[in-house]
Each structure stands twice: as C-alpha cells, then as structure tokens.
Amino acid sequence: MSNREMAVTPRFKTHSQVWSAVGMWAWMLHRLTGIGIVLYLLLHATLMGTSLIRGAEAFNATLNTLMTNPVLHLAEIALVGAIIYHGMNGIRLLLFDIGIGFSRQKEIFWVSMAIGAAMWIFVIISKLS
Amino acid sequence: MRVNAITWLFQRITAAVLLVLLGVHLWLLYMNNTSEVISFAEAKARLMSAPYITLYVLLLLFGLFHALNGLYTVMVDMGIKPRKTAIGALLAVGLGLFGIGLISIFQFIM
Amino acid sequence: MSSQEIKARIFRYDPEQDVEPRFDVYTIPVIKNMAILDVVFHVQNYIDKSLAFRCSCRIGMCGSCAMYINGKPRLACRTQVSSLGTSEVTIMPLPNLPIIRDLATDMEPFFEKWKKIKPYYVGKPELKDPVVIRPDSDEREFIDQMLDCITCGCCYGACSMVATNEDYLGPAALNRAYTLVADKRDSIRVERLKAVGRSYGVWRCHDQFNCAEVCPKNLVPTKSIQQLKKRCVMQKFGVFK
Ligand code: SF4
Ligand code: SF4
Numbered sequence: 252m253s254n255r256e257m258a259v260t261p262r263f264k265t266h267s268q269v270w271s272a273v274g275m276w277a278w279m280l281h282r283l284t285g286i287g288i289v290l291y292l293l294l295h296a297t298l299m300g301t302s303l304i305r306g307a308e309a310f311n312a313t314l315n316t317l318m319t320n321p322v323l324h325l326a327e328i329a330l331v332g333a334i335i336y337h338g339m340n341g342i343r344l345l346l347f348d349i350g351i352g353f354s355r356q357k358e359i360f361w362v363s364m365a366i367g368a369a370m371w372i373f374v375i376i377s378k379l380s
Numbered sequence: 381m382r383v384n385a386i387t388w389l390f391q392r393i394t395a396a397v398l399l400v401l402l403g404v405h406l407w408l409l410y411m412n413n414t415s416e417v418i419s420f421a422e423a424k425a426r427l428m429s430a431p432y433i434t435l436y437v438l439l440l441l442f443g444l445f446h447a448l449n450g451l452y453t454v455m456v457d458m459g460i461k462p463r464k465t466a467i468g469a470l471l472a473v474g475l476g477l478f479g480i481g482l483i484s485i486f487q488f489i490m
Numbered sequence: 491m492s493s494q495e496i497k498a499r500i501f502r503y504d505p506e507q508d509v510e511p512r513f514d515v516y517t518i519p520v521i522k523n524m525a526i527l528d529v530v531f532h533v534q535n536y537i538d539k540s541l542a543f544r545c546s547c548r549i550g551m552c553g554s555c556a557m558y559i560n561g562k563p564r565l566a567c568r569t570q571v572s573s574l575g576t577s578e579v580t581i582m583p584l585p586n587l588p589i590i591r592d593l594a595t596d597m598e599p600f601f602e603k604w605k606k607i608k609p610y611y612v613g614k615p616e617l618k619d620p621v622v623i624r625p626d627s628d629e630r631e632f633i634d635q636m637l638d639c640i641t642c643g644c645c646y647g648a649c650s651m652v653a654t655n656e657d658y659l660g661p662a663a664l665n666r667a668y669t670l671v672a673d674k675r676d677s678i679r680v681e682r683l684k685a686v687g688r689s690y691g692v693w694r695c696h697d698q699f700n701c702a703e704v705c706p707k708n709l710v711p712t713k714s715i716q717q718l719k720k721r722c723v724m725q726k727f728g729v730f731k
C-alpha cells in the first residue's frame with residue numbers, strides 16, 4: 252500500500268481508555284447523569300404540561316398515580332442523587348472554567364462528592380421519615 | 381457555525397443559574413409540602429405569586445436550554461454528521477415543550 | 491542480576507497479513523533499572539525479531555516511544571518495570587492512532603492536527619528583534635512550562651474526546667496553540683484563535699484531565715484549553731485583539 256492510500260483507508264486503531272483516573276470517571280458520570288436528567292426533564296415537562304392544560308382534575312389524577320407508586324419513589328431518590336451529582340461536579344467544572352483549581356482537581360472532586368453525599372443522605376432521610 | 385463560543389458561555393451561565401433555581405424548586409417540593417400527594421389547589425396556593433411564576437418560567441427556559449444544548453454537545457462529541465438536522469430537531473422539541481410549559485404554568489394564575 | 495522474571499503480554503498486529511490483532515506472551519528476565527523499552531528490545535533481540543516499535547533517544551526527549559502500558563499511555567523509555575508494581579505487563583500501541591505494525595502507530599493524524607493550528611511563531615512586522623517578554627512575568631512562566639511538550643502523543647491517546655470524535659484537534663495541538671496565542675508579539679493570534687474556536691477545537695474538551703494524567707512532562711493541557719476558551723469568548727465580544 253502506498254503512503255497516500257494508507258492515509259485515506261480506514262485503519263485499525265485501539266481505543267483503550269484511561270480508567271485509573273478520577274477525571275475519567277467524573278466525566279463519565281457527568282455524562283450519564285446528564286443524559287438521565289434530560290430524559291426525565293422531557294418526561295416531567297410533558298406529563299405536567301399535558302395534565303395541567305387539561306385542568307385541575309386531570310392534574311390531580313396524574314399526580315395521584317405518580318405519587319402513590321412505591322417504585323417511582325425509589326426512582327425519585329435516584330433522580331435526586333443524579334441531580335446532586337451533576338450539580339456538585341458542575342460546580343467543579345465551573346471553577347475550572349473561571350481558571351481555578353487545575354492543580355487540585357482530584358481533591359476538589361472528592362470534597363464536592365462528600366458534600367453531595369451528605370445532601371443526598373439528608374434527602375433520603377427526610378423522604379423516609 | 382461560529383456560535384460555539386456563545387452557546388458554550390450560555391451553557392455555563394444557565395448552569396450557574398440552575399444551581400440556584402433547581403435548588404429552590406427541590407427545597408420547595410421537599411420542605412414546603414405537607415401532604416402525601418400534591419394537589420392542584422395546594423400547588424396553586426403556592427404558585428400564584430409573581431416571584432414563583434418567574435421562578436418557574438426561568439426554570440423551564442434555562443432547564444430546556446441547558447438540557448438540549450447538553451444533548452447536542454454529546455452528539456457532536458460522538459461525531460454526529462447531519463448537524464443541521466440535529467439542531468432542527470432539538471429546537472423543535474425545545475420550543476414545543478417551552479410552549480406547553482408556559483401554558484401550563486399560567487393555568488395556576490387563571 | 492536478579493533471577494526475577496516478568497510476563498509481558500504484547501499486542502501484535504500486521505495489517506497487511508493478520509485479519510485480527512492478537513496478544514503474544516513472553517517471559518522476560520528482569521535486569522536492574524529495566525524500562526519497558528528494554529523489555530520490548532529484549533523480545534526483539536532474543537525472542538522475536540519481527541516485533542515492531544519505535545524509539546530514538548531512550549531518555550524521554552524525542553517523544554517517539556509512547557505506548558499504552560498497563561492501562562495508560564506512557565513513554566516506554568521512562569517507565570520503569572519496577573514502578574508498575576506487578577510482574578505482569580500489558581503493552582499495546584498508543585490508542586486513537588492507526589497502527590502501522592505491532593506497537594508502532596502512525597502519528598500522521600496527530601501532526602495533521604498540529605499543522606491546523608499553525609504551530610509556528612509569526613512575528614509582527616513592526617517589531618524589531620530582539621523583543622523581550624520578561625522571563626519572570628506570570629504569563630511567561632506558565633507558557634514556559636507548556637513549551638516542554640515533546641509531541642509524544644500520550645495525551646492524544648488518552649483523551650476520550652479524541653476517541654469518539656476523530657476530528658477533535660486534541661490536547662497537544664491546542665496546548666501548542668495556546669503558547670502562541672498568549673504571545674503578544676505574534677501577528678496571527680486572532681486567526682489562530684479562530685482555528686481553535688471551531689467546533690472540532692476547544693469546545694470538545696470537557697475537562698476530563700486524562701491528558702494531564704498521562705503527560706510525561708507533567709503539562710496540564712486542560713488549563714491551556716481553558717485559557718483558549720476564555721479568549722475565544724473574549725474575542726467574540728471584541729475584547730481580544
Ligand atoms: S502535551 Fe505531554 S503528553 Fe501531550 S504530546 Fe506533549 S508531552 Fe506528550
Ligand atoms: S482535559 Fe480535555 S483535552 Fe485533556 S483529555 Fe480531557 S477532554 Fe481531552
């Protein structure tokens with residue numbers, strides 16, 4: 252194969268990633284929680300919107316089915332966890348964007364996670380009680 | 381497309397604002413709710429004032445932008461090719477939901 | 491010499507002959523201060539002459555021996571076997587780059603992107619040499635460190651954004667672009683800034699820090715990229731000239 256040909260034909264590459272680094276997982280989770288929250292938001296806005304437009308009874312009926320379902324209550328805890336993660340890591344990313352914390356990114360990650368975990372536990376306890 | 385810098389900046393601004401707005405939204409739901417199931421009358425009593433309406437309109441607008449622009453970012457990261465189509469579809473979803481959302485928020489003051 | 495041995499799993503692939511890549515396992519006696527580069531040399535010298543890899547300086551200066559070693563891209567010549575803390579080592583070619591043979595990757599795409607940011611200094615014609623940037627200014631100190639890049643491609647192989655979007659310029663080229671954009675004597679800074687401000691430029695970086703994690707020169711391209719993003723926004727509002 253000539254050099255020219257080799258440069259244009261798709262060739263085999265590996266795509267091994269760096270799994271041992273905090274930043275990789277922080278990014279990955281940010282993505283996953285982000286996509287999860289978008290899907291929820293679309294559902295949430297559609298459900299609330301369509302039932303509200305149909306009036307008070309429809310709204311009450313929808314909320315009644317949603318809020319009495321135990322599985323959905325568990326899902327809600329996961330959702331709040333995702334929002335807290337996305338928000339806490341989001342603060343970390345905003346710090347980078349204004350030029351703070353590049354040399355301490357891992358520590359900042361763990362501190363924000365500790366605060367986030369405390370918030371999540373608080374939500375879980377107040378929900379269960 | 382030369383709007384990258386602007387959408388990037390808006391993504392950060394909406395992020396910062398959402399931290400506050402979503403915080404308030406969640407706080408209201410968890411701390412200010414007495415009954416098991418939220419009813420329309422209850423929600424209406426809470427939402428009828430101008431600051432709350434403003435809060436929810438902003439939450440809707442900023443939330444949708446942050447969410448859909450985030451989704452678009454993921455698509456571009458994955459190397460999506462028909463970008464115009466993707467932008468069009470996301471805009472349609474966003475505007476549609478914003479419309480529905482606005483109408484439904486105003487149910488509370490009518 | 492100690493009687494210790496290590497087990498090396500080495501990625502083997504010849505695109506012109508093999509349908510699929512495979513791993514060959516070699517048992518290699520450990521010598522004092524042995525680097526991974528010595529491991530692959532041992533295989534080539536005494537076990538299988540056909541093993542392909544690239545190296546030149548052997549002292550971490552030329553940047554040609556980057557490989558994916560036990561889970562991350564590193565320079566083979568600067569990675570001591572003892573530093574891995576295990577007697578099993580997996581050696582693969584640098585990710586995100588086409589494979590020529592075995593451990594040798596084609597750096598062409600990496601340098602094509604390097605070219606896109608115009609990696610050379612273009613002086614303002616009205617400036618007369620020598621123009622001085624005070625060596626003790628903050629800006630200068632930051633750039634100094636960023637200039638240490640040896641174009642090894644470790645960061646390029648580590649970045650997930652490069653993995654998923656093959657147009658993304660990648661950390662090394664953007665880092666280089668920043669050292670020039672920050673140079674007030676340069677005359678094509680705005681042009682360069684526009685080149686990195688395209689959608690395949692700085693906006694693909696999501697502060698993942700994989701590049702900083704693996705850079706053998708301890709650079710933090712993430713920080714250079716953030717500086718570029720800031721300047722792109724400023725330029726948009728006409729504050730950057
Ligand atoms: S920035 Fe570091 S890892 Fe990337 S090419 Fe330069 S020296 Fe290698
Ligand atoms: S910080 Fe940016 S350039 Fe570096 S690995 Fe992460 S996404 Fe890639």
Ligand code: FES
Pocket residue numbers: 544545546547548549550551552553554555556565566567568
């Ligand atoms: S051989 Fe030159 S950097 Fe490793």
